[in-house]
Amino acid sequence: MQKRSGAEMSFADQTQFTPLVVCELAEDTKEEAVEWLLSRIKEKQRNGGAEFQVSRLLPALSQDDKKENPNIFLVGASWQRLLIGAEDLGLIKEFSDGSMRTFTYANREDFKDFQGDGDGFLSMAECQLIIKHELDTLRAKQETYVPGYPKIKLYPGKSIVRRMHSKGILLQIFPLHDKEELKRLSSTWYQQIRMAFQPLDDIRRYFGESLALYFGFLEYFTLAMLPMAIIGIPYYFFDWENYDNYVVFAICNLIWTTVMLEMWKRFGACLAYSWGTLSRKKAFEEPRPGFHGVLGHNPVTGREEPVYPNAKRHLRIYLVSLPFVLLCLYVSLCVMMVYFDAEGWVLGLHDVEPTFWTGLLLFLPSIVYAVVIEIMNRLYRYAAEFLTDWENHRLESTYQNHLTLKVLVFNFLNCFASLFYIAFVMQDMPLLRQSLATLLITSQILNQFLEAFLPFWLQKRRNKRVQRNESQTALGSKLPFEKQVMLEADMSTYLGTFDDYLELFLLFGYVSLFSCVYPIAALLVVLNNVTEIYSDALKICQVFKRPFSEPAANIGVWQLAFESMSIIAVVTNCALIGMSPQVKSYFPESESQLILLVVAVEHVFLVLKFILAFVIPDIPKHIQIKLARVEFESMEALKKKKMLEAPATPIKGQ
Incomplete structure (x- = not known):
């Protein structure tokens, strides 16, 4: 999945990635606000962005010859980015030994059903949840207001998407249906x-x-x-x-x-x-x-x-x-x-x-x-x-x-x-x-x-x-x-x-x-x-x-x-x-x-x-045992990690 540079990708290029989520802005949204939001969505994570892929849906004439909203965008991501997002979100997946464990990108190959680059490991609903979570946690840095809207203030560390949604600039964000899977x-x-x-x-x-x-x-x-x-x-x-x-x-x-x-x-x-x-x-x-x-x-x-x-x-x-x-x-x-x-x-x-x-x-x-x-x-x-x-x-x-x-x-x-x-x-x-x-x-x-x-x-x-x-x-x-x-x-x-x-x-x-x-x-x-x-x-x-x-x-x-x-x-x-x-x-x-x-x-x-x-226990006994075993193994692994990281103590007299 290649990500093209520039403010946006055309709809014809949407085949470069799998669109998962639709982001619709108000039809009269100022262009500088659109460009700024898209740049933040596509920016690298280390720079405070979401590192997602975005494609603009080209407007077309509707049944009554009126143009559709030009500010509708398709959002997707590479599998590597989604797997990192799964770890950030704390998703729990089935481990190779049959237990349920919190997913980590470093140990991804130890999880059941993980093959190749992870294609198919996450369900479409989980991928869409990851995108929504990352968009919601896009935070303002040094910006004091939404570009083009001086009266809409941005608080450092606050969610950009939620602020724009509450002010009516962002109309809706919704996940797309998979027509074949929905049919099944x-x-x-x-x-x-x-x-x-x-x-x-x-x-x-x-x-x-x-x-x-x-x-x-x-x-x-x-x-x-x-x-x-x-x-x-x-x-x-x-x-x-x-x-x-x-x-x-x-x-x-x-x-x-x-x-x-x-x-x-x-x-x-x-x-x-x-x-x-x-x-x-x-x-x-x-x-x-x-x-x-x-x-x-x-x-x-x-x-x-x-x-x-x-x-x-x-x-x-x-x-x-x-x-x-x-x-x-x-x-x-x-x-x-x-x-x-x-x-x-x-x-x-x-x-x-x-x-x-x-x-x-x-x-x-x-x-x-x-x-x-x-x-x-x-x-x-x-x-x-x-x-x-x-x-x-x-x-x-x-x-x-x-x-x-x-x-x-x-x-x-x-x-x-x-x-x-x-x-x-x-x-x-x-x-x-x-x-x-x-x-x-x-x-x-x-x-x-x-x-x-x-x-x-x-x-x-x-x-x-x-x-x-x-x-x-x-x-x-x-x-x-x-x-x-x-x-x-x-x-x-x-x-x-x-x-x-x-x-x-x-x-x-x-x-x-x-x-x-x-x-x-x-x-x-x-x-x-x-x-x-x-x-x-x-x-x-x-x-x-x-x-x-x-x-x-x-x-x-x-x-x-x-x-x-x-x-x-x-x-x-x-x-x-x-x-x-x-x-x-x-x-x-x-x-x-x-x-x-x-x-x-x-x-x-x-x-x-x-x-x-x-x-009558709220949780069956066999599930309680599995949860306790995972917690015990996590504590043991943490102890071993601390022992390995601790500096060696010199023996007295040597």
Whole structure:
């Protein structure tokens, strides 16, 4: 791979290297800023550059005779540069002895599957992640501002790319699809309906560990739901009107929620170890692109970067964000009470003059309320994102934690408050079953419309657009590769797995909290998840831009969210057991004794849950041994190195 001198390479010369990443600048970007950024990308590493190869995508006339953006660039790198970047990034690969070790360029030939110059050793997703990481860590040296933009200041040691992106000069950076590899993955993943597990290793190799772990968890969650679905089917059909016999099902719920989550930890750890992310040390986290403040020094690295007072951030959180969240929760409760008033009015109308139409009208308040819940959840999500941005968190992980907490609290109350009210205030089991069924089915229909039918429609529109472009004359048509780049640039950006995990969290709540009064809920969730696998795969492959690979060892904060829901499920199911007429019949005259017994049983179940979580190791024993062996060998190698480097001590008397 030869790198040509000069500010840029023409598109015709793109065959000199393999384009991996697309970098799009604003159409009106000043030329001096373009030349400066390209020179920094192509500069040698020892001089503070990224040492990548860059090619400009030649603009062409679009369908309506308008020129495309001329500031679209293709970025690639030599294999040697990518291997050095793999070491800088701390990628873990399989060693020749079968263990997983941090990759080092000096010992590259000792790693399994490394042949020749390393071609094929790294997946395309890993190569693209390396390029993104190196571009993000391109730092300003002596420059005080972006050339051509005196008002856009550059702080020494800060990321150039992130600064230009936050100021709107850099529009987007995204990885390119490999059309052949994507076609192979699609054929084994979602294009054919088959009774088989998902190709998680292929998904991980193409999209990275974070997405592969999501699909792995979705598959595991679906399979783990099958026992509850199988138990619930005969329970539902042969015990429809008897609400007294849900005690056994509630106990099954308690056991299932704990075992399911604990076994997922082990399964997830096995996946993460085989992918090399379980023991990967996280590098020092860079500030978010949107983080702002006065210029100061980082106390850890000593580098200059924006500094924002924690006290000011806490004031924003506790004096603005927290009151706003509480106000939203209050509005949600008011909407719930309006729903109950409408429910009471419809019931009264049906009792006075029962007809076929009033019977149908009984379902209307629940359906409308379910739709309102979905609308409120989505509106609140935008408000939560705005508030979390305004709080100005320095790290992306902190930002995600605060956003997740805001969204989960509101969604939990908005989706489950009415069910708790019906169960423990009204104590109306038939109404609880009806409300749970309506909320669950309506939310699934809305989600499937937004996540299955809408993406399919978008894909159809994109296919028609491709066919129109291919019908152009040979003289005016775009080159196939150029066409691919432009089409991918116009696709929507994938915003991550947040909404997907949130949907699974709510479904898990419906099943674990109240499915004892609606046993078929688990079956509905299983059917929904099967469809979800195919619709999500279609979205990620055909509708959105290819996302950058994200190394991940687990599902992050969502593990804590699911475990918190399982604890709430213990309390809820024990309370439902105590309300069962079967249990109440044993305490006909002493309600206080019944309450004390329920509380005692609840504490026993909680203790057993925590004991079970402690007894079942999060990481299987054989993986713990492998990790310990690698750590021991690393310590021994470090000792030998220090002994060899230490000067010889003269023997006394010689």
